[in-house]
Amino acid sequence: MKKIVLSLTIALGFIVSAAEIPDRPEKLTFPKLKYEPPSGAEFRVQLKSGPVAFVVPNRELPLVSVSIRVRTGQYNEPKGKAGVAGMTGFLLGKGGTKTRTAEELEERLAFLAAGLSSSVGDTSGSVGVNTLSKDLDEGLVILREVLTAPRFQKSRFDLYKQKQLQGMKQRNDDSKNIERRELLRLAYGPKFFRNVIPTKASVESITVEDLRAFHQAWFHPDNFVVAVSGDFDRKTMVVKLEKLFAKWPFTGKAAVPVPTNKRFAKPGVYIVDKDVNQGRVDIMLPGIHRDHPDFYAVQVMNNILGGGGFTSRITNRVRSDEGLAYSAYSYMPGGTYYPLLFVAGYQSKSATVQYAAQIVLEEMRRITMEVVMDKEMVTAKSSYIQTFPETFETKGKVAATFADEEFTGRGARNPAHFKEFRAKFAAVTKADVQRVAKKYLTPDKVVILIVGNKDVILKGHPDHPVNLDSLAPGGLKDVPLRDPFTMQPLK
């Protein structure tokens, strides 16, 4: 009996719902969603001890995160000392402090289940601690010691060096690593600071004194921007931060601007011969700065072309139509300090590398010649406008996002950035999209990088003959593998 009643309800439920459920999602109506982003000013604190901090309390969980961004980077490495920035960044947190050996420090942090991170990348450094709120004071004591009195313990210094040198041996093992390295060289030129990478000689020449010099030059409060979030009271936290940065034991140097002396390669098809059954391809052009007035139109254009995943043209044609790649995409992010790149890329079996390149180039041309569809505009714009609230999804993200604005200077230049973000995207027109496509997707400058089995790639596919010369002016250029220790060409 019970059973019958149950199935009756289900049957009834089915009829009722089937009547109510529309056949197309456009027929659904949704409640309005109002969202206003937080304002950075609400959290910004100019500390007397030097740094600007963004202090965002969140009492939900007993955790606190303190993260410090440092105005330095790989661009500050002295000549011949490539690797010193990364090494300093790593060993700050992993090399002990004046009062504790590396082992003691690690053991204590592990016991407290606290995280201590430190690194220096190409255009910024970062040191942070994440603790349970009950351990915050101890965490801050450790953080100050790490920042002011790192030990750079010899045994850890030697171990890091050994790992670096051993790691170099793997530089030609994975085609993906070769691709990344050569892409940067073609995009910015071998002399640009990002391409001056550690060699055996540079790493061997680095001394503990070099680390100390790098650390003391840049790691001082005037070069810090701080992001703090978690389980604390704002006032108390500000007092703690003042104490953290007060009476710094050294003065250091003022931050210097990030260099912009890059050079884009001459057009051509650059190929690195590597015996794998899938070629990795990047079709490149010079990109833009994020403060450029074209930035918003460029994002929409790129999203339609290849940046929007399954809704974008390159993915549709190379992946869904032809099954030539698992991942086919384009990206054209705005650079913070200098214009970055446009890249359309994919990985395809050797025989179809050329054919897929032809399709991608066709799509790059088409978007300059034909006006895009309304449907595509809606999708592309929505992917920025409607997902915007996620920028501030957590309190940690609120603190980090505003700290980043402060760090890069955009917060001061354009405090309305987030307030205007959605309107700027909404204002992009189809004509804008075509205009920026014409302006930036210039076939005469195209540089194509291919890493894969040269012979099989050039042989192509019997069903899809492609004339390689048609792909880029400048023709085919061999790029040698590099000696992993010296970065000199292996010939």
Next chain:
Amino acid sequence: MRILLGLFLFPALLVAQQVPVKEHFLANGMKVLLVERHDAPSISGGWVARVGSVNERPGITGIAHLFEHMMFKGTPTLGTKDYKKDLKIMADQERVRDLMRAEERKMRAMWRRGEITDLFDPEQKTKRWRALNDEFKKLVDAHRKVIVKNEFDRIYTSNGGSKMNAYTTYDHTAYFITVPSNKLELFMWMESGRLLEPVFREFYAERDVVFEERRMRTESTPLGKFSESFNSLFWESHPYGWPIIGWPSDIPAISKADADEFYATFYVPENLTLVLVGDFKSKEALTMAQKYFGRLKRGKKTVPDVITMEMPQKAEKRFYAEAETNPNVDIYWHTPAFGHKDTYALSVMSKILTGNTGRLKKELVLKSKLATDTFAWTRGMHYAGQFNAGGEVADGKDPAAVEAAIHAVVEKLKTEPVPAKELQKVKNNFAASEYRRLTSNHPILMQIIHTEGTGDWRELNTSGAKLQAVTPADIQRVAKKYFTKENRAVAIYTRKPGTGGGDENPLLADLSGQAKAMARKFISSVNSEKDVASLKGRLQQIEEQLEKAGSKAPPIMKVIRAALRKRIGELEK
């Protein structure tokens, strides 16, 4: 003083932090898990099917994953301009594909007889197959005219959907997305729609996509193909032994009929769990879930269980591979399945071994300096588990020494009780991670999906206390039970001669550019030679020539001699 105090006060932390999941069931048996969080105006939602590669059989390996790809191809009203035509073309395609499959069967027979050498080479396909393929391509072109490309994705994206993705594991398949909080009903419409009546458009192009995925992940990476092979060595009888992405022979042989059957068997409401995390009201969400997902009909048969169990291993297994990698050691042990009482002690042990202050790093990296990196982890999957430890061998050290050192560290877990403070350190980290896992919607969703897909979401909230309860005696007992020689498989990777490391042969440094290139070519040909006798013949010749030339011998000859000696040594080892 403060620090000392802190140390002893620590156990105050050990109050477990629960993930506040509410469990419900729809009338059709589908499970619904809800976690309300109102921090941001969005909802991370998804569902998990308790089916993975473990549910496949030889011949259709890879189908669970291929199926995951096919679930994005639309429904009767999504993805097509004309559903009738759409169906007709797909039926025509199947007819041609059946004929092609018959031809493929013939080609396999030809391959067995050696009449063709490569089943994947387009030039070795039979005439008939190629004619059929041309016919099929025409149908694909015709189909394109009625398909609305990736419409499923477009609807979500134009409504603010993000992080849309899916994944397949040995045990489960999961689909997820984040939508603005006012779009909950869209989520319900879309997800129930594709479960109710998925349409597998572009089935055959998608198989090529999966092949490219296989090339990308497994075949063109330095270790991919070897770890696939090692995994298959480790699992002897259990279906965990075949790769999730499928064997290359099977991926192109999977038919749409196979996919239909797979769907009817496993994508039934009693085998699915819907999970929502974020800014919604539970009551409304449940009503909506009943309205939309309530339409799914229970399966005709009980969802089958996997019956084949892993045979207890009889002897240690060993795997030696030369690869484009720095030398390293990788050891697996068989352990019990998800939820087994011994898995907690195993988890604790993995943390005692791994990490910055773990025993492996202390012993192998810092003390004996045999390795530059070490690791350990364990997991209980639905039907069985594994424990893994290993490391990268330091330059100039012997992989055998690294292996022995790992065994010694593991052995100590059996013979000596873990000191209280060390155990407490590990437990503190388990406890703290209960908070850290709760920071935002998407990661919470992913943990629930993963735990539910592997066994039961409740484990998220019950494992904490069980981990805290592990004693030094438990560790000794469990270590003795699983860390035995007969229960392990060891992989030793060494660098493939002639790859990496730049001019490893110091003799090369003396050569001119051209001679260097010649020498490299020669070394690489020597290194791929497997015939010792032939190598010895060449070595003898070179030695005679060197003797004749005396001090006038060009330096390249010494390089060649060294390469020959080295290779002969390797082969005779």
